[in-house]
Amino acid sequence: MVPDTTPAAPIAPVDDDSQIQVQLISRRPEYAVSAANLLVPLSFKRMSLSSLINHLLERETNPVPFDFVSSESGTLIRTSLKHYLASQNLNAETVLKLEYFPSVLPPTRSEGPQQPDWITAVRAHPHVPLVLTGCANGELAVCRGRSGTVRTAQAEVHASYALSAVAWLDGLTDAHDDRETLDFYSADNGGQCYATATLAHGVTCLAASRALQLLAVSDTRGPIEIFDVSAHDAGCAPVDADADRAAKRSKKSRTAAAAQQQQRRTKLSKMTLAGHSDRVTALAFATLPNGETLLYSAGWDSTIRVWDVATEAVRCTIPMPASVVSMAINPYDGRVATGHTDRQVRVWGRLNDVSAETIVLSGHMSFVSDLAWSPSRGDVHHLASCCYDGVSKLWDTRLKEPLFSLKVPKMEKLLALDWKQGHIYSAGDIGCLHLYPHDVTLA
Known part of the structure; x- marks a missing residue:
């Protein structure tokens, strides 16, 4: 049997205007939001995601900055969601599970x-x-x-x-x-x-x-x-x-x-x-x-x-x-x-x-x-x-x-x-x- 050497079809690029479903997960009850999936723009970065969570928690007057990590890869989200998908060879049809926790600043020496x-x-x-x-x-x-x-x-x-x-x-x-x-x-x-x-x-x-x-x-x-x-x-x-x-x-x-x-x-x-x-x-x-x-x-x-x-x-x-x-x-x-x-x-x-x-x-x-x-x-x-x-x-x-x-x-x-x-x-x-x-x- 001759092996199939046809290259796999590349994943279609995504636009910044596209959206993706995310599931936001927190292990701390005081910061937990609804488990329902949310549609967010692929242009979102950490600060935009933090603002979204603070809005859902009604904490706009006393916001908490959060860090986000992919539950699947264990990678911190330090760029836009679009760049993260590209780095992991994923497309916008993925449901992205993000765990979040309060972020901290680097300590000063x-x-x-x-x-x-x-x-x-x-x-x-x-x-x-x-x-x-x-x-x-x-x-x-x-x-x-x-x-x-x-x-x-x-x-x-x-x-x-x-x-x-x-x-x-x-x-x-x-x-x-x-x-x-x-x-x-x-x-x-x-x-x-x-x-x-x-x-x-x-x-x-x-x-x-x-x-x-x-x-x-x-x-x-x-x-x-x-x-x-x-x-x-x-x-x-x-x-x-x-x-x-x-x-x-x-x-x-x-x-x-x-x-x-x-x-x-x-x-x-x-x-x-x-x-x-x-x-x-x-x-x-x-x-x-x-x-x-x-x-x-x-x-x-x-x-x-x-x-x-x-x-x-x-x-x-x-x-x-x-x-x-x-x-x-x-x-x-x-x-x-x-x-x-x-x-x-x-x-x-x-x-x-x-x-x-x-x-x-x-x-x-x-x-x-x-x-x-x-x-x-x-x-x-x-x-x-x-x-x-x-x-x-x-x-x-x-x-x-x-x-x-x-x-x-x-x-x-x-x-x-x-x-x-x-x-x-x-x-x-x-x-x-x-x-x-x-x-x-x-x-």
Whole structure:
């Protein structure tokens, strides 16, 4: 049988004066309009569609601007409906289903204090406007935001060893560096280091669980160490009584730095979780609906492992399509986001079904170095990412393209990102902390 090689008939072009049927859909009841299809001109753009909805809602005196996304393609409507149809190879006989939600403006960037070296780690406090940063020269700084600015509050220098991860604990801060040590600091005692732990190799990432009062630490070879952080002396080695008395007798003759060093306790690991075959690059605790807390780890071996900390056993091992650089778990709906060496951001199913890949977000040009979900309970679709290409992106995970791409003025490799207290924070190899106020809710 001879195959039919007759070319398909081209779709007839549409005129600007033509109309198309649209079905307008909103997940927020206060903005919902009639489900009946409406005829609108193909020349309509976002603002015209917004005006139509505000008219139907009788909100002309207090209009709300909306964004629109095609329910079929997941594409934001940024041009006229005519241009959208042409880009999708559709004609005007199509019934176009458009989901809409309140639009937001791109956040405006401001700068925090200039640090003396690369900022390699950023973690914002979940309850107060404080930001913890770690630098490549070993400096740990706590910054306080005031009126959109940030200033350095305290610092501790680690003999020029790079800090690659930092974390907040209840009333405490801690940091580690590439000299194979983990240091614990008091936030309410002048920032003094009260305990130190020694690890077999340099440390790559940290995760703290306030529910379990545990700190998970991974090193460059793969094992994960778990520390008890329920109190300053929890999990510490016993103090030698004779050495303690000798230290007190010689306290007056020692320098302040030596005295502080003498007062540091030695933290001991509570347990070791071994299983990854290569460097672990991301750790996160997550609480299941039944109240159970699990630890998720991911890394260069292209797997996510889910650990039952109570039994020290692996619940499951999930293969990834590429090495994992970063990971974040949505605190409200349990979805897991991963950033990869293949430049993709992937969003997976909820905690009990991480193996189900749901969304692939493309647009970065290099490794996706860090991720953070929106901290707002009503904003479960928002995800922020940063990349070695110097661009942070804000995503609505229902869409296939970013809402905004946030570029810094200078060429910069972005290494760290966090989202707390109504701000997105990012930083990288020029030593500047970037702040983006962003505290809106999309639904």
